[in-house]
Amino acid sequence: xxxxxADDDPQIVAALRIxxxxxxxxxxxxxxxxxxxxxxxxxxxxxxxxxxxxxGLSGVQVIRAIRGWSxxxxxxVSGRTESYDKVAALDTGADDYVTKPFLxxxxxxxxxxxxxxxxxxxxxxxxLFGGVEVDLARHRVTRTADGAETVVRLTPTEWAFLEVxxxxxxxxxxxxxxxxxxxxxxxxxxxxxxxxxxxxxxxxLEATPSDPVHLLTDPGLGYRFVPGREPAVG
Amino acid sequence: xxxxxADDDPQIVAALRIxxxxxxxxxxxxxxxxxxxxxxxxxxxxxxxxxxxxxGLSGVQVIRAIRGWSxxxxxxVSGRTESYDKVAALDTGADDYVTKPFLxxxxxxxxxxxxxxxxxxxxxxxxLFGGVEVDLARHRVTRTADGAETVVRLTPTEWAFLEVxxxxxxxxxxxxxxxxxxxxxxxxxxxxxxxxxxxxxxxxLEATPSDPVHLLTDPGLGYRFVPGREPAVG
DNA sequence: CGCAGCCGTTCGGATTCCGTGAGGAGCCGC
DNA sequence: GCGGCTCCTCACGGAATCCGAACGGCTGCG
Numbered sequence: 001x002x003x004x005x006a007d008d009d010p011q012i013v014a015a016l017r018i019x020x021x022x023x024x025x026x027x028x029x030x031x032x033x034x035x036x037x038x039x040x041x042x043x044x045x046x047x048x049x050x051x052x053x054x055x056g057l058s059g060v061q062v063i064r065a066i067r068g069w070s071x072x073x074x075x076x077v078s079g080r081t082e083s084y085d086k087v088a089a090l091d092t093g094a095d096d097y098v099t100k101p102f103l104x105x106x107x108x109x110x111x112x113x114x115x116x117x118x119x120x121x122x123x124x125x126x127x128l129f130g131g132v133e134v135d136l137a138r139h140r141v142t143r144t145a146d147g148a149e150t151v152v153r154l155t156p157t158e159w160a161f162l163e164v165x166x167x168x169x170x171x172x173x174x175x176x177x178x179x180x181x182x183x184x185x186x187x188x189x190x191x192x193x194x195x196x197x198x199x200x201x202x203x204x205l206e207a208t209p210s211d212p213v214h215l216l217t218d219p220g221l222g223y224r225f226v227p228g229r230e231p232a233v234g
Numbered sequence: 235x236x237x238x239x240a241d242d243d244p245q246i247v248a249a250l251r252i253x254x255x256x257x258x259x260x261x262x263x264x265x266x267x268x269x270x271x272x273x274x275x276x277x278x279x280x281x282x283x284x285x286x287x288x289x290g291l292s293g294v295q296v297i298r299a300i301r302g303w304s305x306x307x308x309x310x311v312s313g314r315t316e317s318y319d320k321v322a323a324l325d326t327g328a329d330d331y332v333t334k335p336f337l338x339x340x341x342x343x344x345x346x347x348x349x350x351x352x353x354x355x356x357x358x359x360x361x362l363f364g365g366v367e368v369d370l371a372r373h374r375v376t377r378t379a380d381g382a383e384t385v386v387r388l389t390p391t392e393w394a395f396l397e398v399x400x401x402x403x404x405x406x407x408x409x410x411x412x413x414x415x416x417x418x419x420x421x422x423x424x425x426x427x428x429x430x431x432x433x434x435x436x437x438x439l440e441a442t443p444s445d446p447v448h449l450l451t452d453p454g455l456g457y458r459f460v461p462g463r464e465p466a467v468g
Numbered sequence: 469c470g471c472a473g474c475c476g477t478t479c480g481g482a483t484t485c486c487g488t489g490a491g492g493a494g495c496c497g498c
Numbered sequence: 499g500c501g502g503c504t505c506c507t508c509a510c511g512g513a514a515t516c517c518g519a520a521c522g523g524c525t526g527c528g
Contacts, residue, residue: 071351083337083339083340084339086339086340086343087339087340087342087343090340090343090344090346090347091343091346091347093350094347095347096330096344096347097344103317105317105318105320105321106317106320106321108321109317109320109321109324109325110324110330110331112324112325113324113325113328113329113330116327117305117329117351155503155504155505156504157504157505170372170374171371171372171373172372172373172374192486192506192507192508193505193506193507195485195486195487195488196487196488196505196506198486198487199486199487199488199489202487203488209487210487217486217487218373219389219390219485219486219513219514219515220389220390220484220485220514220515221373221390221393389514389515389516390515391515391516426475426517426518426519427516427517427518429474429475429476429477430476430477430516430517432475432476433475433476433477433478436476437477443476444476451475451476453474453475453525454474469528470527470528471526471527471528472525472526472527472528473524473525473526473527474523474524474525475522475523475524475525476521476522476523476524477520477521477522477523478519478520478521478522479518479519479520479521480517480518480519481516481517481518482515482516482517482518483514483515483516483517484513484514484515484516485512485513485514485515486511486512486513486514487510487511487512487513488509488510488511489508489509489510490507490508490509491506491507491508492505492506492507492508493504493505493506493507494503494504494505494506495502495503495504495505496501496502496503496504497500497501497502497503498499498500498501498502
């Protein structure tokens with residue numbers, strides 16, 4: 001069990017490190033928002049303990065960024081007791097909110113409550129299909145062709161597009177849904193971005209772009225990501 | 235989204251009912267531990283709001299009993315502020331713990347945080363008939379013939395037509411109703427699309443298109459989808 | 469027996485939709 | 499300012515879809 005502690009107060013960090021180590025957790029520390037994001041992506045923590053008052057990015061920004069690619073439990077620790085702050089953090093994607101000062105017993109109990117769920121539902125943030133590996137946590141796509149493994153470079157829009165598809169495997173993804181989730185709500189003009197980016201994704205990911213196997217079109221409706229063959233045979 | 239409120243204080247129950255209804259939740263109430271357990275089992279709530287101080291069973295006993303068969307999120311509301319009570323509740327299986335008095339904003343935010351995760355797991359209605367499987371959530375139709383399972387390709391109009399029929403099993407679907415829901419209101423001219431698309435659906439889905447078993451005609455009125463009894467088939 | 473009404477089916481043209489290439493506008497680091 | 503990258507508009511060939519029209523089979527009725 002690994003916990004990422006994101007806090008800029010050395011004393012609190014030291015106290016938390018001792019407390020958490022005593023309860024058997026591995027501890028990783030980040031002292032500002034940018035470092036926290038980096039650590040959340042590369043260290044694969046089982047839980048993020050986030051202080052809202054860090055320099056750099058605001059706490060809500062950090063939460064939103066993490067939630068962009070990860071479902072790791074986020075426990076916010078903050079000196080702010082206003083309900084507005086709590087609501088903002090929770091609605092942005094935090095799972096729990098504890099105000100300072102807090103009791104060690106309660107904090108560890110809440111950590112146990114948050115990590116309990118993911119312990120049973122082991123989620124695999126890596127998707128494989130046809131020689132392509134999509135690592136949602138690391139924002140990274142690698143492709144294996146002719147025995148050589150290469151990293152595929154995707155633009156932000158291409159990544160957002162692919163991510164929406166990959167998060168809905170075997171499902172029809174409506175044009176409208178794609179527009180809302182990639183370009184934000186309000187972009188009702190489907191004047192052809194979708195076809196363009198799908199074309200580029202197929203060029204980068206499919207073995208035969210003109211005859212796609214995993215990134216399919218449902219004519220008149222939208223697109224669909226099909227991971228590949230299932231072990232079950234009909 | 236249904237919430238079970240387990241509390242014995244009529245005033246709090248009344249306040250919570252109003253608050254939760256205003257946020258669009260269905261509310262079910264239980265006034266003691268035994269009733270709460272019964273409601274948790276039979277009402278299938280999406281979240282349990284549990285007061286620790288109810289008569290009868292203790293709060294921890296209620297939590298343990300629910301966790302015996304269900305993973306529904308449990309949010310404890312209690313007047314006890316001792317960390318011992320919090321730790322006991324959380325470690326028994328509660329997911330969050332709020333002390334009275336609490337702010338409405340914070341409570342609803344915590345409810346949203348707890349129900350967020352399960353929101354993605356929406357039910358997938360699947361309809362089976364005569365070797366054909368219609369998965370409405372995935373927008374997908376598969377057909378099993380001669381032991382081989384193949385995906386049936388449907389055009390947007392064909393899919394809309396089939397969806398209307400499948401959503402009204404064993405019921406007569408009027409020609410007018412079909413025209414309104416497939417081609418949009420205003421298309422009163424029944425100059426023969428219906429016969430055409432029904433023909434194509436039967437060709438793609440029925441074992442013997444000329445003698446349909448599940449996609450039937452009610453002469454002079456409209457069409458009817460009859461699932462029929464499906465024996466357990468491997 | 470002839471006929472009319474309804475239904476299922478086939479055929480083909482007009483339209484829409486899809487994939488893809490080329491190129492300009494905006495943004496960022498240097 | 500400048501080069502590189504990304505995003506988006508526009509245009510075109512090709513394919514699929516939609517829908518009008520027409521034909522044959524069936525049933526009930528006079």
